Amino acid sequence: MKIVIGSDHAGFRYKENAKKYFAMTAEHTCIDVGTDSEASTDYPDYAVLAVNALLSRKADMGILICGTGIGMSIAANKFKGIRAAVCESTAAAQLARLHNDANILCIGERLTSWEKALEIIKTFLETSFDDSERHCRRVDKLNKLPQ
């Protein structure tokens, strides 16, 4: 799978950790849209870069990391076709994929340990959408909402 990954300064360390994990396992290829240091930046800038990679089909799935995951999710969810979910547990990550067909995982580096974040990332990427009629109908309705 092609993963686009981005962060602001507050999520930079976990972004680098995740990239190392992806390089080590060689299961996924990774597009890094920045930021490239812990110098202060603005999370919407990186959310937009990641969204563009997804919407132009350069990536299949996205991971966005900031201090809480919240700012990244608010920014990403402004775009039609994006379903970004902030997840602080593997259960949330699994359900975000199963029920919501979430295509961006948002993580808060200040709120989640790296060990937990890695479990969340793995769960999110390993879980497929449950395409039963009721979930498809609800996601279709999401896609039709004004943005």
Ligand code: RB5
């Ligand atoms: C940066 O200080 C912080 O506000 C940002 O990373 C994020 O948590 C916003 O939602």
